[in-house]
Amino acid sequence: MLSRLHSLFRKQGGGMSVTDEKIIQLSKSKIVVLLLISIVFVWLGWWMFSLDAVQIQSQRRFNSPEFIHGLGLVAIILFGLGMVVAIIKFFDKKPGLVLNSQGIYDNGSGVSAGFIPRSEITGFGIWEFQKQKLLIVLLEDPEKYIEAGNVFRRALNRANYKLCGSPIAITSNALKINLIRFSKSATRI
Numbered sequence: 001m002l003s004r005l006h007s008l009f010r011k012q013g014g015g016m017s018v019t020d021e022k023i024i025q026l027s028k029s030k031i032v033v034l035l036l037i038s039i040v041f042v043w044l045g046w047w048m049f050s051l052d053a054v055q056i057q058s059q060r061r062f063n064s065p066e067f068i069h070g071l072g073l074v075a076i077i078l079f080g081l082g083m084v085v086a087i088i089k090f091f092d093k094k095p096g097l098v099l100n101s102q103g104i105y106d107n108g109s110g111v112s113a114g115f116i117p118r119s120e121i122t123g124f125g126i127w128e129f130q131k132q133k134l135l136i137v138l139l140e141d142p143e144k145y146i147e148a149g150n151v152f153r154r155a156l157n158r159a160n161y162k163l164c165g166s167p168i169a170i171t172s173n174a175l176k177i178n179l180i181r182f183s184k185s186a187t188r189i
Helices: 028-050 053-057 065-091 142-146 151-164 179-187
Strands: 003-010 021-024 097-100 103-106 114-117 121-129 132-139 168-170
Touching (some): 028 065, 053 065, 121 151, 132 142, 142 151
Antiparallel strands (some): 097 103, 121 132
């Protein structure tokens, strides 16, 4: 099975006290790794895009210049955006994630959810896809978060909702914490 959603918590009251707060900073070293990976794929995309059509057609497989040039252009655009987000996050002074009695403040990615009040959170889950794990924030009114933001963000929120049951999926890729510790902290709010 490609994906699984494990239920971690359903809201039952209790949780963190007013003075409890967990602040998780952005991991500069993880962001540098993501930036380097993006740079490599932008370079590969540029290389594919700049290949001569005759050279591509002489290959045994993948000999369509339109396909190779298109794939190169897609790599340049997607990983170029990844580079921009990584650079912005590298210089971002705000914490990546704040968990407290009021709710969650998510600032861990380029499409972060922002503040999510505790009153709107119904539970948490772990969604797994090809060894990548994300913390899923289950909501009373997911439609409110699906429709938030610009067209690009709304499309991503809708895709998250269709894939994992919530528009809010938080990764620990850019945070100074691993997913297991991260999910245990989240379930205490």
